[in-house]
Amino acid sequence: MAAWRVITPRGGTAANGLELMTTLHPPTRAVRDEETGNGTSGHNPGSLGTEPMDPAPPEARPEHSVAQGWKGGFLKEEAYEWVRPVDLLTGDEAALPYAVGLDLNTAFLAAAARLTVGLSAPRTISTPPEGA
Numbered sequence: 001m002a003a004w005r006v007i008t009p010r011g012g013t014a015a016n017g018l019e020l021m022t023t024l025h026p027p028t029r030a031v032r033d034e035e036t037g038n039g040t041s042g043h044n045p046g047s048l049g050t051e052p053m054d055p056a057p058p059e060a061r062p063e064h065s066v067a068q069g070w071k072g073g074f075l076k077e078e079a080y081e082w083v084r085p086v087d088l089l090t091g092d093e094a095a096l097p098y099a100v101g102l103d104l105n106t107a108f109l110a111a112a113a114r115l116t117v118g119l120s121a122p123r124t125i126s127t128p129p130e131g132a
Helices: 013-024 091-095 107-113
Strands: 028-032 039-043
Touching: none
Parallel strands: none
Antiparallel strands: 028 039
16 A cells, blocks of 8 residues: 555665655645636645756766866765675675665764755855854
8 A cells, every 4th residue: 555655765865865855855846826716736846846957066976077177176975885805705694685785873863864965956165154
């Protein structure tokens, strides 16, 4: 009955986070067409929207068009990294089809509770606002 709400993991934490944000706050909502009186699909304010956005230069891969000429360095972050050397896996472990990562301290959940998420294209700011 509620199986349509199940999110299939796709890739890393960023892809899962994007999928979760889109699921919790869809890009479109039902709006009334004033001319016909019928319902139609419209932009959902505060959502990521339906149009693709380019990443900020430090978040893009170096070969991405927005990163061409960028000299400020690039982010390399992936929260889930395999920390156990592969040569230490037993034969039985290596034969298993999946690996499962658990956030035992719920660090991601705690961080997400107070996370401000940007929902627009990136902007370049040369002087941060006071108090930031």
